[in-house]
Amino acid sequence: MKNPELLDKWDKEYVWHPYTQMKEYRESKNLIIERGEGNYLIDIYGNRYLDAVSSIWCNLFGHSRKEIIEAIKNQADKICHSTLLGCGNVPSILLAKKLIDITPKHLTKVFYSEDGAEAVEIAVKMAFEYYVLRGDKGRTKFISVKEGYHGDTVGAMSVGGSELFHGVFKPLLFKGYHADPPYCYRCKYYNFRDTDERNEKGCGMECLNEIVELIEKHSEEVFCVILEGGVMGSAGMIPFPDGYIEGVAKACKENDVIFILDEVATGFGRTGKMFFCDNEELKKLEKPDILCLGKGITGGYLPLAATLTTDEIYNMFLGDFGESKQFYHGHTYTGNQLLCSAALATLEIFEKENVIENIQPKIKLFHEELRKLKELEHVGDIRGRGFMVGIELVKDKETKEPYPYGYKAGYRVADKLLEKGIYMRPIGNVVILVPPLSITEEEIIYLCNALYDAIKEADL
Helix, strand or coil: CCCHHHHHHHHHHHCCCCCCCHHHHHCCCCCCEEEEEECEEEECCCCEEEECCHHHHCCCCCECCHHHHHHHHHHHHHCCCCCCCCCCCHHHHHHHHHHHHHCCCCCCEEEEECCHHHHHHHHHHHHHHHHHHCCCCCCCEEEEECCCCCCCCHHHHHHCCCHHHHHHHHHHCCCCEEECCCCHHHCCCCCCCCHHHHHHHCCCCHHHHHHHHHHHHHCCCEEEEEEECCEECCCCCEECCCCHHHHHHHHHHHCCCEEEEECCCCCCCCCCCCCCCCCHHHHHHCCCCEEEECHHHHCCCCCCEEEEECHHHHHCCCCCHHHCCCCCCCCCCCCCHHHHHHHHHHHHHHHHCCHHHHHHHHHHHHHHHHHHHHHCCCEEEEEEECCEEEEEEEEECCCCEECCHHHCHHHHHHHHHHHCCEECCCECCEEEECCCCCCCHHHHHHHHHHHHHHHHHCCC
16 A cells, blocks of 8 residues: 555554654654665655665665565574574574674673663663672662663663653662763863864863762672763764773773673674774773674664673573572563574675775765864764764854754754755754765765755754
8 A cells, every 4th residue: 555645644643753742743744764775765755865874873784685685584484483481593593603703702692682772671680680699789779971871661761861861750760870971072171172172182081080980989889880882872972082981891890890881873883893892902801791782783674682791690690490590581572583584694794795894984984074064153063983973063163052952953954954865863953974884985975065055054
């Protein structure tokens, strides 16, 4: 059935969209996607749009990639689903082995789920129960950073720190400690012009000292520290300064605190490496203790996530059945065969096409092309890592005065981009760019030029 007018009517009448003010949505002409080809989304009228946010940071190799689709079809001909409770299945076993092979060697066990928030819930529960089983029952707090984001379920909201997204739910959330984020553009210790100036000049890393002091002061009551992997995505693509995550990991090591790294958004090439945790300092520390993966794990085709951990944590849950030490957590579709088959096909593309090496020139071009946006009156900061970039729009460049949230500065730019055949989903006053790894050099140049024009044309 393809009646565009009726689809638009039913969409507004029956579907409650996430993170969407439905009053406005019901009064607007909205994008309804019918299919995808390569790096493009195609709507019900046949219009094509470059997917500049990878369908919310998950698509890696474009839409309708034959290898992934064939893997899903082939598996569907065998079996679509059987439980992982007390029995295994072939794709989940093969994928677990593959994930262990490509992540830091101290991570040896894989627990599956279906999205990033679930992966974080699992990580938090594992960390908490590890100490309980160890006989250390006084650890009931966590440490993270303000404006961190780890998902929208209760546990994930608790360890996050987004006031805008989750402030209303505070009475439901469990308690912890939040350090100020390393937001270089709006640093409370220095007045850098932008994130680039901070990176050129360096600083005393007072933000790192702040969270390390929290860890040292509260180590006996804290069961985990959790951070995003290299970039605070939903806070507006705020990159952690070099050495910050490593410094936190070191403090966790010295104070016997589990360190969770949430690479749901940043893993699988987004920051320019397969995983942010693939660095020598973290490997030397054998941190993180728990790693959360999701989004791009299936190339963005199906909802799968994974929580990886160490033998030390896993072994604490071993015992006789009557001791009830088994990890009481699971979902109906944990380790689903279709999902794991899509992930295996995705990882095969990484290997066959030498993806990480081949995206480096494109990342370099991407950042070079974005530099010209700095000359625009309302562009305050351009920041990010790899293919994860945020452009913060400001009312006054000199004072860094932000636009009121209701002004929808980012959405004004998004509307102009849509007219130019580009789909972009902003976060408040921040233009978000997370293109698929398969984006071409020509598409990068077009995207950056179109964004330049869209910011100029938007009524800011």
